[in-house]
Amino acid sequence: MLVKPSIISGLVRLTSHSPSSSSSVLRRQEFLVRTLCGSPIIRAMSSTSEADAESVLRTVTPSLDLKRHKGQAGKIAVIGGCREYTGAPYFAAISALKIGADLSHVFCTKDAAPVIKSYSPELIVHPVLEESYSISQLSEEDKREVQDKVLGEVGKWMERFDCLVIGPGLGRDPFLLECVSIIMLLAKKSNVPFVIDGDGLFLVTNSIDLVHSYPLAVLTPNVNEYKRLVQKVLNCEVDEQNAEDQLRSLAKQIGGVTILRKGKSDLISNGETVKSVSIYGSPRRCGGQGDILSGGVAVFLSWAQQLKSDPESPSENPAILGCIAASGLLRKAASLAFTKHKRSTLTSDIIECLGESLEDICPAS
Amino acid sequence: MLVKPSIISGLVRLTSHSPSSSSSVLRRQEFLVRTLCGSPIIRAMSSTSEADAESVLRTVTPSLDLKRHKGQAGKIAVIGGCREYTGAPYFAAISALKIGADLSHVFCTKDAAPVIKSYSPELIVHPVLEESYSISQLSEEDKREVQDKVLGEVGKWMERFDCLVIGPGLGRDPFLLECVSIIMLLAKKSNVPFVIDGDGLFLVTNSIDLVHSYPLAVLTPNVNEYKRLVQKVLNCEVDEQNAEDQLRSLAKQIGGVTILRKGKSDLISNGETVKSVSIYGSPRRCGGQGDILSGGVAVFLSWAQQLKSDPESPSENPAILGCIAASGLLRKAASLAFTKHKRSTLTSDIIECLGESLEDICPAS
Numbered sequence: 001m002l003v004k005p006s007i008i009s010g011l012v013r014l015t016s017h018s019p020s021s022s023s024s025v026l027r028r029q030e031f032l033v034r035t036l037c038g039s040p041i042i043r044a045m046s047s048t049s050e051a052d053a054e055s056v057l058r059t060v061t062p063s064l065d066l067k068r069h070k071g072q073a074g075k076i077a078v079i080g081g082c083r084e085y086t087g088a089p090y091f092a093a094i095s096a097l098k099i100g101a102d103l104s105h106v107f108c109t110k111d112a113a114p115v116i117k118s119y120s121p122e123l124i125v126h127p128v129l130e131e132s133y134s135i136s137q138l139s140e141e142d143k144r145e146v147q148d149k150v151l152g153e154v155g156k157w158m159e160r161f162d163c164l165v166i167g168p169g170l171g172r173d174p175f176l177l178e179c180v181s182i183i184m185l186l187a188k189k190s191n192v193p194f195v196i197d198g199d200g201l202f203l204v205t206n207s208i209d210l211v212h213s214y215p216l217a218v219l220t221p222n223v224n225e226y227k228r229l230v231q232k233v234l235n236c237e238v239d240e241q242n243a244e245d246q247l248r249s250l251a252k253q254i255g256g257v258t259i260l261r262k263g264k265s266d267l268i269s270n271g272e273t274v275k276s277v278s279i280y281g282s283p284r285r286c287g288g289q290g291d292i293l294s295g296g297v298a299v300f301l302s303w304a305q306q307l308k309s310d311p312e313s314p315s316e317n318p319a320i321l322g323c324i325a326a327s328g329l330l331r332k333a334a335s336l337a338f339t340k341h342k343r344s345t346l347t348s349d350i351i352e353c354l355g356e357s358l359e360d361i362c363p364a365s
Numbered sequence: 366m367l368v369k370p371s372i373i374s375g376l377v378r379l380t381s382h383s384p385s386s387s388s389s390v391l392r393r394q395e396f397l398v399r400t401l402c403g404s405p406i407i408r409a410m411s412s413t414s415e416a417d418a419e420s421v422l423r424t425v426t427p428s429l430d431l432k433r434h435k436g437q438a439g440k441i442a443v444i445g446g447c448r449e450y451t452g453a454p455y456f457a458a459i460s461a462l463k464i465g466a467d468l469s470h471v472f473c474t475k476d477a478a479p480v481i482k483s484y485s486p487e488l489i490v491h492p493v494l495e496e497s498y499s500i501s502q503l504s505e506e507d508k509r510e511v512q513d514k515v516l517g518e519v520g521k522w523m524e525r526f527d528c529l530v531i532g533p534g535l536g537r538d539p540f541l542l543e544c545v546s547i548i549m550l551l552a553k554k555s556n557v558p559f560v561i562d563g564d565g566l567f568l569v570t571n572s573i574d575l576v577h578s579y580p581l582a583v584l585t586p587n588v589n590e591y592k593r594l595v596q597k598v599l600n601c602e603v604d605e606q607n608a609e610d611q612l613r614s615l616a617k618q619i620g621g622v623t624i625l626r627k628g629k630s631d632l633i634s635n636g637e638t639v640k641s642v643s644i645y646g647s648p649r650r651c652g653g654q655g656d657i658l659s660g661g662v663a664v665f666l667s668w669a670q671q672l673k674s675d676p677e678s679p680s681e682n683p684a685i686l687g688c689i690a691a692s693g694l695l696r697k698a699a700s701l702a703f704t705k706h707k708r709s710t711l712t713s714d715i716i717e718c719l720g721e722s723l724e725d726i727c728p729a730s
Contacts, residue, residue: 083478087486111479118483223434264431283429283729285438287468288487342729343429343465344720346487 051268051275053328054361060304060325061100061362074101074302076295077157078165079183080198081108082131082176085169086115088198088291091347092168093123095295098354099329101302104295105161107154109176110134112169128153129180131173143175150179155186162302163193165294167200177203184210191216193301193319197294201225205232213255215270218301218319220260220294229259243267244274258319260297262290266327270317277327282334288347289334292354296326332357416633416640418693419726425669425686426465426727439466439667441660442522443530444548445563446473447496447541450534451480453563453656456712457533458488460660463719464694466667469660470526472519474541475499477534493518494545496538508540515544520551527667528558530659532565542568549575556581558666558684562659566590570597578620580635583666583684585625585659594624608632609639623684625662627655631692635682642692647699653712654699657719661691697722 062073076096081089089112093104105124106116113127128150135146164187166180180203187194193216196204201221204211205228211217221229230238230246233253239246244267251259252271261267265278301322307313333353337345340353427438441461446454454477458469471481471490478492493515500511529552531545545568552559558581561569566586569576570593576582586594595603595611598618604611609632616624617636626632630643666687672678698718702710705718 084491085489086482087488090486115479115482119486281431283431283433284465285433285435285467286462286487287435287489289435338729341720342724343426344463344723346462348485348487 049275051277051324051328053277053279053324053331056321056324057300057328057358058362060300060307060321061358062303062306064364071102071160074162074299075103075105075160076101076163076165076298076302077105077107077161078168078295079107079129079154079180080166080168080170080200081106081112081116081125082129082169082171082173083109083111083133084171086112086119087288087347088169090116090119090123091288091291091351092165092197092295092298094120095292095351095354096165096299097122098351099296099299099358101299105157108169126153126157129176131171132175133173135175147175147179147182151182151186154183158186158190158192161192162305163195163298165195165197165298167196167198167203168291168294170199170203172199172202181207181210188214188216193218193298193305195220195294195297195301197290201229205229208233208254211254211257213257215256215258215317216319217257218260218297218323219254219257220262220290220297220323222262222290226261244269244276248272248274258317258323260293260323260327262293266323268320268323268327270320273317273320275320275324277324277331279328280331280335282331282338282345282350284334284338284343284345286346289330289350292333292347292350293326293330296329296354297322300325300329329354329357329361332361414640416642416689416693418642418644418689418696421686421689422665422693422723423727425665425672425690426723427668427671429729436467439527439664440468440470440525441466441528441530441663441667442470442472442526443533443660444472444494444519444545445531445533445535445565446471446477446481446490447494447534447536447538448474448476448498449536451477451484452653452712453534455481455484455488456653456656456716457530457562457660457663459485460657460716460719461530461664462487463716464661464664464723466664470522473534491518491522494541496536497540498538500540512540512544512547516547516551519548523551523555523557526557527670528560528663530560530562530663532561532563532568533656533659535564535568537564537567546572546575553579553581558583558663558670560585560659560662560666562655566594570594573598573619576619576622578622580621580682581684582622583625583662583688584619584622585627585655585662585688587627587655591626609634609641613637613639623682623688625658625688625692627658631688633685633688633692635685638682638685640685640689642689642696644693645696645700647696647703647710647715649699649703649708649710651711654695654715657698657712657715658691658695661694661719662687665690665694694719694722694726697726 078089078093089106093106096104107126109129109131110127113125117125130146135143195218197220227238247261247267247269251269256271258270265276268275301318304318304321334350336353337349341349443454443458454471458471461469469488474494475492478490482490495511500508560583562585592603612626612632612634616634621636623635630641633640666683669683669686699715701718702714706714
């Protein structure tokens with residue numbers, strides 16, 4: 001990797017910054033130095049390497065500052081939650097807050113809303129989505145009107161969000177998924193990044209054009225979801241022997257979206273670089289950990305996006321940085337929760353460890 | 366009890382296993398040695414003996430391993446929860462998770478679902494069962510259609526579950542119980558084990574054919590439920606003087622199902638062996654402890670079933686092992702909760718002690 005003289009002069013200029021911003025500047029400086037010295041983070045764009053997740057966490061996490069106001073540390077929205085599933089969108093949304101986002105919204109069905117609201121008063125829960133069963137008596141015209149209303153309710157908020165998480169507890173209702181398809185189009189139109197997980201991946205796998213070539217899309221498939229993606233997009237089976245190359249091909253084939261393949265090691269690619277995160281972790285496989293991850297990717301991606309306006313910011317793709325940071329933090333929190341709760345560790349216990357884990361890596365003051 | 370040479374050679378072979386599996390192999394080896402030496406667990410198939418519950422717990426509880434993925438440590442479903450009762454299915458389902466299952470579902474009525482969901486985001490709660498009052502206006506044909514829909518909703522999940530718990534908070538609504546009868550048939554058809562408790566026992570006592578000769582059925586009656594079972598099946602009263610023999614006869618009469626008779630000592634029989642668990646315990650008799658037990662039996666039975674594929678596994682019936690393990694763990698957790706909370710000990714307090722109690726007997730790492 002060639003080092004541009006402008007980056008080096010930028011590094012030198014960093015020392016002249018005001019004291020109030022010195023902490024974050026220093027962190028970015030440290031990041032640049034690692035980059036220039038060929039740290040594992042960005043050693044080679046075409047080879048796999050273990051990411052230095054802690055370093056990425058320190059880089060993307062913004063300094064807290066009394067001058068900042070509500071919303072600047074991130075406004076996240078989860079699109080998910082239906083009559084059947086309410087835990088998953090809650091886990092994603094509350095994780096975003098616990099990591100440090102300022103505001104976390106959930107857009108779910110009318111049935112799911114009171115339940116998700118009851119889990120926590122911290123969330124803003126919009127009961128706006130509709131499932132087929134609640135509109136089955138309507139004419140096609142009236143259904144279209146319902147759809148327009150749903151899209152209006154979500155759309156009016158769209159530009160206020162830094163990132164969406166689409167899919168946790170979404171279910172597979174056709175009418176609902178059709179609305180969510182259009183929500184993705186709205187997000188793309190407004191350049192709002194989104195993380196696709198759970199049933200959102202079911203939707204996207206069957207309609208890959210929804211995310212194709214959108215550089216702000218992140219997919220976070222588990223073993224089975226990844227298998228279906230590979231079959232659908234690459235027309236072959238998962239090749240564990242060439243996991244990194246296959247992941248890179250898959251991401252490239254979908255036009256450079258970022259894919260975080262969850263597993264014993266998490267593998268991350270945008271069709272060019274491939275990074276892995278293998279640190280820490282817990283052997284407990286209780287359901288819901290993927291929801292923490294999706295909420296975490298949304299927050300860290302938002303923070304990494306904010307860094308882009310800084311001329312001294314790392315040049316790495318914000319989506320890649322968001323995935324590395326979220327994967328690293330989840331693993332550390334899961335490990336900490338496991339030391340406390342052992343076999344009885346549940347997803348809520350891991351969420352309770354997010355703050356302590358992040359503080360350990362990246363102290364707030 | 367004769368010792369087969371093949372078992373001894375199996376024991377010898379155990380020493381050559383890889384280090385990664387040595388912990389679980391050693392536990393099974395220890396179990397076999399106890400068996401061969403005539404430990405209290407399986408001393409004689411025809412006499413009652415106090416089970417070594419801690420040893421059984423160590424044997425059936427799987428090692429945790431980073432390579433495992435979500436679901437492999439158990440997927441449990443509770444069939445229960447109606448307009449009147451919501452606590453019982455929650456206690457059973459959350460206990461399964463706290464002991465170490467990966468996923469815990471509840472299938473309940475539409476009224477019960479939002480409440481059960483609100484107790485914990487960790488559970489997946491399906492609002493699919495129907496009670497008579499909600500379909501009283503329907504024609505017989507429409508009622509049949511509703512029943513088909515209920516069965517379809519439960520049936521499509523059936524093969525994914527390792528064990529069902531049928532009965533906690535089920536209520537006694539005739540339409541609902543008819544659906545549950547057919548759910549039992551579906552479970553038997555798919556060879557899914559089930560634990561019958563609470564109102565599930567009311568149903569089964571009146572229709573004993575539902576479980577007759579199904580070796581993967583476990584009934585967990587309390588004093589009154591046991592009394593009705595004995596009256597119905599054996600046409601006599603409970604005989605405390607010959608409790609073990611009567612229990613064995615009862616289990617045999619129902620075709621070799623496993624019965625866990627709850628009491629000062631828990632007695633367990635499948636019509637052949639009779640085991641008792643008398644350790645630990647708490648003098649507090651708050652409602653809900655039976656629900657913990659039923660959820661626990663489901664998890665441990667699932668784990669004991671997994672052992673069956675291991676050639677070095679104990680030969681004891683998985684249902685018997687599941688009952689011994691769950692009884693022992695509940696007693697230990699209840700005892701621990703009582704030392705902390707005394708007279709104010711509630712079922713939730715005992716559930717909070719499940720993890721610590723299991724960890725004490727069988728450390729996760």
